[in-house]
Amino acid sequence: MAAVQKPAQVFGRAAEWDGLVSFATRPTPQAMLGVVSGRRRMGKTYLLRALTEQVNGLYFGATAATAAESLRQFGAALAAHSGSPSPFSFANWDDAIAYLFSLGTADRAAGPLLVVIDEFPYLSKTTPEIPSLIQREIDRYQVEHNSMRLMLCGSAMSVMGGLLTSTAPLRGRAQLELVVRPFGYREAAEFWGVAKDPALAARLHAVLGGTPAYRRQFLADDTPAGLEDFDPWLTRTVLSPLSPLFREARYLLAEETDIRDTAMYHSVLAAVAEGNATRGGIANYIGRKSVDISHPLTVLEDSHLLERGEDLFRSGRARYRISEPLINFYEAVMRPAWALLESGQATQVWSQSADRFASQVAGPHFEGLCREYMLTSGQFLIGRPIGQVGRGVVTDPAARRQIEIDVAVTESRSPGAKAGLALLGEAKWGTVMDLHHLNRLSHARELLIGRGAATPATLLACFSAKGFAAELQAEAARSDVVLVSLADLYR
Structure with missing residues (x-):
């Protein structure tokens, strides 16, 4: 089969496109299964429709319907793809799935047959046996010739994530597992x-x-x-009640099937947006015990709305951050002034939100951008392979204080060896950084050297969106000090 070119209208997604094409066109004679997931609005459908058009495959988008109606819709889609003038009628999903896979047994000169079932959670909710029916056919056509390339896609992350886990019927059957994430x-x-x-x-x-x-x-x-x-x-736009984005953060929560009590989940997210990043801090903020928030935290993580990062300097200490910026903005800026915003007072609310936006939205987000930078193009600052990029807290027992490290990079290590620290960094959104910030990093490095976790060669990095004082710029001539501006992040 000739190379399948990505259409010009599909922006980016080069790696995702290559992976999907490789799956769809692989000439192996066995049936293959792929699972594509990702939150709504990521462009999954746009990407998969473009692919099915390129390889003359079948795209079926499930809807929120009864099992019987979904079965009729599926039969109609199969008939349209086959060129039948009338829709196919199946007695049940058992017959429909068996017929679908039978299409892959035909001698196809054009190559494998790609079938995409989008919004698969709608089907599995009304017909829970569908994954087992697919498993039966996949197992059958591992020994019999079949060119089927079945791709299941969905936005309910908790449902899609469970398709291939533990004792799920499709565990171990997929040759592709792709999560379509937001653009970097x-x-x-x-x-x-x-x-x-x-x-x-x-x-x-x-x-x-x-x-x-x-x-x-x-x-x-x-x-x-x-x-x-x-x-x-x-x-x-975002702050206007006339804009579709105005209530989008609320809809993102409501769309997750495992979320029932949205008030509890909003409270957890509000706690994190306020800077309460530990499990104990979140529990105290919402007035619950730590054990009571275990399930909400797990669901929010599975939904890709919350991220859990380990403290690189203290094992067992995790910190949470909201991974969807719009939800963080909603919890920090919009939710506290919701009544005013609904009454059309967006300009007034925004004019009073500068400090809150800087401290709870832009500042923490800038720290995240700096860590992402070090994971990608910023690696050249290290000059050698890196291990983890994260954050952490360095304790200073003598002064009875803690030093927060916004960006920490470990060196790549061999199995069994202890990873050394390659870089310690501090990130400031609205502050011109000076020698005070560098001295704090230097002190943290000395403390870590005393514990065998760092060396004098560990780099000290200042990340600032506002700039650097002249005396700090002079110190950047040292081999162990680097300054990274906002422009550097985008260069």
């Missing part, structure tokens, strides 16, 4: 057309992240004309 911050800047304005790009990403649908489907390409237009743009 630099790719998002290109997508929004603001890559040449890092200050605007960082603010825009702190509010909307890298979700593709927000620009085109939600805002009809209404983008900020420049940094000076950011405030007016925000009040006419």
Whole structure:
């Protein structure tokens, strides 16, 4: 089969496209299963529709319907693909799945047959036996010739994540497991057309992240004309009750099937947005015991709305962060002033939210961008293979204080060896960094050297979106000090 080119209208997603094409066109004579997941608005459907068109496959998008209606819709889609003038009628899903796989037994000169079933959780909810029926056919056609390439796709992350786990019927049957994630911050800047304005790009990403649908489907390409237009743009879009984005953060929670008591989940997210990043801190904020929030934390993690990161300096100490920027913005800025926003007072609310936006949204988000930078293009600063990138707290017993490290990078290590520290960094969104910040990092390094976790060669890095004082710039001539500006992150 000739190479399958990515259509020009599909922005980015080169790695995802290559993986999907490799799965869809692999010439192996056995039936194959792929699972594609990702939160809504990531462009999964757009990507899979483009692929099925390129390889002449079958795309079926399930809907929220009864089992009988879904079965009729599936039969109609199969008939349309086969060129039948009338829809196929199946007595049950057992017959439908068996017939589907039988299509892969035909001698297909065009290559394997790709079938995409989108929004699969709708089907598995009304017909829980469907995964088992697919498992039966996959197992059968591991020994008999079959060119079927079945791809199951869905947005309910907890459901899709459970398809291949533990004792699930499809465990061990998939040859592809792809999670379609938001664009990275630099790719998002290109997508929004603001890559040449890092200050605007960082603010825009702190509010909307890298979700593709927000620009085109939600805002009809209404983008900020420049940094000076950011405030007016925000009040006419995200903060306006007339905009589809206004209630989007609430909908993101409501769409997850495992979330019942949304008030509890909003409280957990609000706690994290307020800076309560530990399990104990979250529990205290919402007035519950730590054990009571175990399930909400797990569900939010499985839904890719919350991320858990281990403290790199203290084992067993985890910190949480909201992984969806729009939800963090909603909890920090919108939810506390919801009544005012609903009454159309977006300009007033936003004018009073500068400090809250800087401390609870832009600041923590900038720290995350700095860690992402070190995972990607920033590795050149280290000059050798890296291990983990994270954050942590260094305790200073003598002074009875703690030093927070926003960006910590460990060296790559061989199995069984202890990983050394390659870099310690501090990130500031709205502060011109000076020698005070560098001295604090230097003191943290000395403490870690005393514990055998760092060396004098461990780099000290200052990340600032606002700039660096002259005396700090002079210190950057030292081989162990690096300064990283906002422009450097986007360069």
